[in-house]
Amino acid sequence: MKKIALVVIAVVNVLLLIYLVNPVVNRRANFGAAVAEVDEAISVITHKMSRERIESRFDPVLIYKLLGDEIGSFAGCGSLFYGSNGKQILTVEHLFPASNGKHVYAYRLLRSADVSGVYGIEEILHTGQEVAGGPSDVVILKTGIPRMITGFSIHNLEPKYEVNHIMTPITNYWITSLVSGERVRVFAGVRTSKDQMGFDYVLLDYVSTPGESGTGFITDEDSIFVLKGHVVMSEKSEDAVRAQYGQLRGITMAYGPLQLQ
Numbered sequence: 699m700k701k702i703a704l705v706v707i708a709v710v711n712v713l714l715l716i717y718l719v720n721p722v723v724n725r726r727a728n729f730g731a732a733v734a735e736v737d738e739a740i741s742v743i744t745h746k747m748s749r750e751r752i753e754s755r756f757d758p759v760l761i762y763k764l765l766g767d768e769i770g771s772f773a774g775c776g777s778l779f780y781g782s783n784g785k786q787i788l789t790v791e792h793l794f795p796a797s798n799g800k801h802v803y804a805y806r807l808l809r810s811a812d813v814s815g816v817y818g819i820e821e822i823l824h825t826g827q828e829v830a831g832g833p834s835d836v837v838i839l840k841t842g843i844p845r846m847i848t849g850f851s852i853h854n855l856e857p858k859y860e861v862n863h864i865m866t867p868i869t870n871y872w873i874t875s876l877v878s879g880e881r882v883r884v885f886a887g888v889r890t891s892k893d894q895m896g897f898d899y900v901l902l903d904y905v906s907t908p909g910e911s912g913t914g915f916i917t918d919e920d921s922i923f924v925l926k927g928h929v930v931m932s933e934k935s936e937d938a939v940r941a942q943y944g945q946l947r948g949i950t951m952a953y954g955p956l957q958l959q
Contacts, residue, residue: 739772739907739908739909740760742907742908742909742910743760743877743909743910744808746875746878746880747809747877748877748879750879751809752874752875752876752877752879752916753874753876753916755779756778756779756916757777757778757809757876758775758776758808758809758913759777759778759787759806759807760772760776761774761776761789761803761804761805761819761912762804762816763801763803764802764803769816772909774789774790774910774911775789775808775913775914775925776839776912776913776914777912778841779958781838783840785841786838786841787819787838788829788836788838788912788922788956789836790837790853790911790912790924790926791825791835791837791853792835792854793911793912794847794851795849795853796850796851797849799849800846800848801849802819802844802846803818803819803847804817804818805819805841808877818841818843819841819842819844819847820839820840820841820842821842821845821847822838822839822840822850823839829956834899834953835853835926835953836924837851838958863890864889864890864891866887866888867885868884868886868887868900871883873954874916874917875914876914876916883902883903883904884902886901886939887899899951900951900953901939901951902915902949902952903943903946903948904925904950905928905947905950906925906928910927911925911926911927912924912925913925915952915954917955919955920957921955922955922956922958923952923953923955925950926950926951928949928950928951929949929950931949936949
């Protein structure tokens with residue numbers, strides 16, 4: 699009987715230990731999955747990265763959420779530049795969705811020997827309406843002391859092309875990735891309304907990858923485009939686009955050209 703009692707006590711202790719440790723194991727498993735996702739997105743971007751600086755005015759950056767003093771989930775990319783408010787970052791609004799609550803954000807330079815250097819993002823400085831004069835998915839951030847930022851963007855994470863959008867061919871127009879130095883063709887400008895004077899966005903012959911949103915592309919005329927992502931369109935629409943514009947590696951949406959002060 700004494701041996702049976704000892705076995706029962708041992709089993710109970712093991713079950714209790716499993717119960718107490720399990721939440722920690724789950725948290726670690728979830729954390730590991732999040733880290734793996736971040737690592738995969740960043741590895742794709744760093745694999746594209748040119749070791750040489752592409753343009754003296756802009757530096758590509760990686761943007762993260764902060765969890766206390768630690769780097770949290772990877773948000774997206776951006777372009778650091780000096781403006782009238784000091785160091786600023788140009789990126790996409792949808793990194794700060796209205797449904798996302800409040801978070802603290804930070805950034806690090808993509809092309810930097812100091813891989814541990816993480817710097818704060820202080821506030822939203824200008825929205826797409828102010829930067830581009832329309833409802834573009836772009837934003838300018840002020841760097842500095844990291845402060846809580848409330849999500850505000852209503853832009854979709856996935857760029858969508860609607861059949862009623864008006865597409866106009868663009869010929870002989872190339873832009874350069876601030877990350878890789880790759881020359882990319884802008885093959886069409888798109889208006890969401892026939893009354894629109896300028897383009898709401900442009901289409902690039904480019905294969906974008908998850909996490910690349912916010913990447914900057916510079917022009918030969920000293921302006922910049924901001925990448926949103928791979929365009930979601932119906933099979934019929936995509937076939938029509940490819941039939942009109944020939945061989946395309948990918949169909950990716952971007953905003954610009956923007957002149958920054």
